[in-house]
Amino acid sequence: MSTVDQSVTLKEEDFSLDERLEGMRLAGLLTAQTLDMLVEHVAPGMRTDDLDKLAFEFAMDHDCIPAPLNYRGFKGSICTSLNHVVCHGIPGARTLKEGDIINLDVTLIKNGWHGDSSRMFPVGEISRKAERLINITYECLMRGLNVVKDGATTGDIGHAIQTYAESENCSIVREFCGHGLGRVFHTKPNILHYGEAGRGTRLESGMFFTIEPMINLGRPDVKVLGDGWTAVTRDKSLSAQFEHSIAVTDTGFEIFTKSPKNLDTPPYKLT
Ligand code: MF3
Numbered sequence: 001m002s003t004v005d006q007s008v009t010l011k012e013e014d015f016s017l018d019e020r021l022e023g024m025r026l027a028g029l030l031t032a033q034t035l036d037m038l039v040e041h042v043a044p045g046m047r048t049d050d051l052d053k054l055a056f057e058f059a060m061d062h063d064c065i066p067a068p069l070n071y072r073g074f075k076g077s078i079c080t081s082l083n084h085v086v087c088h089g090i091p092g093a094r095t096l097k098e099g100d101i102i103n104l105d106v107t108l109i110k111n112g113w114h115g116d117s118s119r120m121f122p123v124g125e126i127s128r129k130a131e132r133l134i135n136i137t138y139e140c141l142m143r144g145l146n147v148v149k150d151g152a153t154t155g156d157i158g159h160a161i162q163t164y165a166e167s168e169n170c171s172i173v174r175e176f177c178g179h180g181l182g183r184v185f186h187t188k189p190n191i192l193h194y195g196e197a198g199r200g201t202r203l204e205s206g207m208f209f210t211i212e213p214m215i216n217l218g219r220p221d222v223k224v225l226g227d228g229w230t231a232v233t234r235d236k237s238l239s240a241q242f243e244h245s246i247a248v249t250d251t252g253f254e255i256f257t258k259s260p261k262n263l264d265t266p267p268y269k270l271t
């Protein structure tokens with residue numbers, strides 16, 4: 001890169017809170033719209049790199065940069081994590097099959113600001129245990145979110161998630177965590193998805209970060225495959241993840257990556 005890139009030269013502290021919020025709201029909206037666009041394309045017969053290409057084209061059409069592309073050598077615009085893949089699945093020739101569950105994780109840079117969000121997508125009819133895992137994982141994200149406010153701590157978030165996941169006999173992946181973001185993709189604070197209430201970093205109004213719990217039906221242990229990216233459950237049990245990018249506010253939080261079409265809530269009903 002030889003051209004001057006504003007995203008590198010202008011730092012977080014060069015912006016007022018209103019400017020920061022405005023930047024994050026637009027990046028978050030475009031990220032959510034990318035995931036909304038993908039919904040109708042998740043179907044048996046689609047390849048994961050077909051989904052990647054659609055996301056890349058959406059980003060180009062909206063003057064966004066897909067942050068994962070070439071990030072530390074990652075080859076893809078999005079992460080596509082199927083079934084027992086915990087996170088960082090690389091798009092490729094794998095074809096979706098009826099009954100698969102897939103996490104699509106989109107990070108877009110718009111005017112230098114990052115929006116980062118992921119959702120679970122069922123491929124056709126899925127098993128009851130897959131449906132249950134998806135619902136529990138979404139509930140983990142929501143319970144983590146709902147304790148966020150000025151004066152709470154990162155440990156409060158982890159504790160809310162851990163308590164619920166373990167009450168449902170699911171396990172929490174410990175090797176990956178949520179992260180601060182803004183002008184930078186991954187920054188402080190680390191948001192662990194387990195922990196003790198009152199511990200960790202104190203949350204302050206104006207902080208931006210993600211919450212992105214990875215929840216397994218079996219044991220928590222993961223390993224990274226030889227490609228250097230794909231993280232899978234060691235026991236091959238199913239894993240699920242949801243992610244939002246948020247701001248801490250005086251009274252609570254604001255979600256930057258909310259779906260304008262309300263497609264970010266699992267529609268699956270447990271009856
Ligand atoms: N989007 C992921 C996150 O939530 C990071 C993906 S990095 C990549 O933090 F290189 F794998 F794309």
Ligand code: CO
Pocket residue numbers: 116178179210212243
């Ligand atoms: Co993230």
Ligand code: CO
Pocket residue numbers: 105106107116117118212243
């Ligand atoms: Co992400």
